[in-house]
Amino acid sequence: GAGVSQTPSNKVTEKGKYVELRCDPISGHTALYWYRQSLGQGPEFLIYFQGTGAADDSGLPNDRFFAVRPEGSVSTLKIQRTERGDSAVYLCASSLTYAGGGKVEQFFGPGTRLTVL
Amino acid sequence: GQNIDQPTEMTATEGAIVQINCTYQTSGFNGLFWYQQHAGEAPTFLSYNVLDGLEEKGRFSSFLSRSKGYSYLLLKELQMKDSASYLCAVLDYGGSQGNLIFGKGTKLSVKP
DSSP, X not given: OOOOXXXXXXXEEOTTOOEEEEEEOOTTOOEEEEEEEOTTSOOEEEEEEETTEEXXXXXXXXXXXXXXXXXXXXXXXXXXXXXXXXXXXXXXXXXXXXXXXXXXXXXXXXXXEEEEO | OOEEEOOSEEEEETTOXXXXXXXXXXXXXXXXXXXXXXXXXXXXXXXXXXXXXXXXXXXXXXXXXXXXXXXXXXXXXXXXXGOEEEEEEEEOOSSSOOOEEEOXXXXXXXXX
């Protein structure tokens, strides 16, 4: 009965470097979401996957950000040429697929705290 | 545009009742969620409303008025462990999945 897990829990990098953040969703959850949370703010949507495909990537701030979910389970958020403004907590969430509407609870992981120096 | 407003901070006394308000203006609406987030931890689900009215779950209740774009979270018999941020979020998509649009959160401090 593991929840959503994310690795690493903390990542410190230098400006201009490339980073990868990993998310393991709850087993059986087909929907996976990435959010970014800055200090004192609510989570901000980045991208959402339904299975292997990105159903909505409208929240990605620019083309330095990219995410994949090749087998429909684990997802990796990739950030190229990191900037200081990318520093934030990156949260992953997953949810079950359902048909016909109704409550869709998103279960969040503990997040990865990214610091760009 | 998308806009979700909630107070930045609130303070209440242990054992008391507190109401945290949320107003929203979004292009679509498929339900409103309340999440609790302790400092440094992940948000955890508290409640969901999609129809007008009050949903009660133990010490926590949530109310929704779609015509007014308004919701509140009511916490009764406050405990020290209720000190946390409370996030209001609207599910904006039609259909079965979608992303949540979050407010900035209300930081609640419960004092003895």
